[in-house]
Amino acid sequence: MNVHPGQAARAKGPLVFLDMDQQALDDAYDQEVYAPNRALIVERRKTASGRARAILGMPKRAAYGRSEHEELDIFDCGKAGAPVNVFVHGGAWRRNTAADYALVAEPLVRAGAHSVIIDFINVDQASGNLFPMYEQVGRALAWVYTNAKTFGGDRDRIHISAHSSGSHLSGVVLTRGWREENLPADFCKGAVLLSGMYDLAPVALSKRSAYVKFTDDMVTKLSGQRHLDGLNTPLILGYGTCETPEFQRQSRDFAAAVRAAGKPVELIEGLAYNHFELLETLANPYGLMGRAMLRQMKLVT
């Protein structure tokens, strides 16, 4: 059972965000408080990724930028002109690598799509700055668009999937418009964003500011929800009902804002899933989020 220490009996301090005091807000941005089986699921995600590599073979590795961090894994479905899914991993901006997420490739490859899983710098390597992470994720997507043909991908059918802080970064990238790169504003044809953050204001007030050097400029520019005019990609947003209150609210509020902006969005509420369990459903073609992803890519009905 999930414990909700934010709701446990204790003297409540001054409110810092909505109805939360500092402790409750800190807990709401600490997955482990609400997902006590985090370490366990991380282990089995790595085991499943090893299985996926054993079955699919090692991915091709390509560089999308000059730094050591800017590389990506391509799991090739063997078909030319196939759609492409780009996965952006999470980990509170500070953990994980593409190799830990090979498990998301298998349902895509089997359904006839290439799976691209990107590496990028983490916030500790970037001295607490989220901008380099955002820029790298954007560069990776632009690289995939520009180079799709070289690995048999159809650049007109590029989709995104992402989890947690990867959904945050994707949410920002998807609202950037791509004018600087001179790319079509709508080249990402769809995105499935699991358990993300779309407004950084409450995050900046939480204990995550101990390792992320939030600035007003960062909170403004890197809150996808504040730049919906630049959004040209249909979204599917997912969250689990056993996630922290903030991670539930962020997805709900983002979905409502996108809808209010008159843009296409679907919100999927995963009953009885926590933050890490929801990600596992992406690796199952009949799982809650896996099915949604394949459906959005028109790989299944």
Next chain:
Amino acid sequence: MNQAAKVQEAKGPLVWLDMDQKALDDAYDQFVYAPNRDQVHKRNMFNSDRVRARLGAPKRHAYGSKPMEQFDLFATGKPNAPINVFIHGGAWRTRAVKDYAFMAEAYVRAGAHWIGLDFDGVEGTNGDLLPMADQVRRGVAWVYNNAKSFGGDPSRIYVSGQSSGAHLTGCVATTDWKDYGVPNDIVKGALCCSGMYDLKPVRLSKRSDYVAFTDESEEKLSSQRRLDRLNCPVIVAYGTFETPEFQRQNREFAAAVKAAGKPVTLLVGEGYNHFEMAEMIGNPLSLLGVAMLEQMKLV
């Protein structure tokens, strides 16, 4: 994970292997080792609804005259298709197989019919396990005799089960089918996920409070003691976060089948608890899904 079994104070007299009564009771109480039991059950129901929405409501058939002797059939589109018969768990208590429909899609889309059996729980049999084993055996025999009526291939029937359903699957796989008037090889393969195959330690545990074990039921329904009758390949599986007894039961059953010179595959779910193992059966790309589909020659 909940380590209740390990934090007790003074150890009492040993009742089974190195376990005192409390340790043994805990080892047959899933909740002690899988605190997310209710959460997983909730999402099984949620996912079952979604599968029914995609595949349509299953056809309901009766395999006997009692109210619980019915099953859900999720039919695949192909004629003369193989059949997976699923036997649910729940510590032998009454459950509805509709809550396990989440497993069906992986098999239906791979070209097999998926049948989920309903049957009585111990509440309906005065605690006796023998009538339950008889029910599921009759269910499988009915499927064999009537497969053609729903487009099934009677020569490709596979049985799968989880927890107490894997116990019953073990019983089905070691049935003397002469008693049911069907050939002895009607089951072509079995998946026993997180089951029990020797009832002695279970009988010594607090499960005796609601299961009326007898010498007869212990002897007849301990499939590990009936391996001479086993004549299909078996996949045995457990998770490393299951109770010590549920890990041991599956390891030892697999070893016993192997020692009997019969085909067996032991699969270990690293980092999975009892209930999360069952979720894997519905994922065609998972350890268990792949194994089951391979056994059925669907991949």
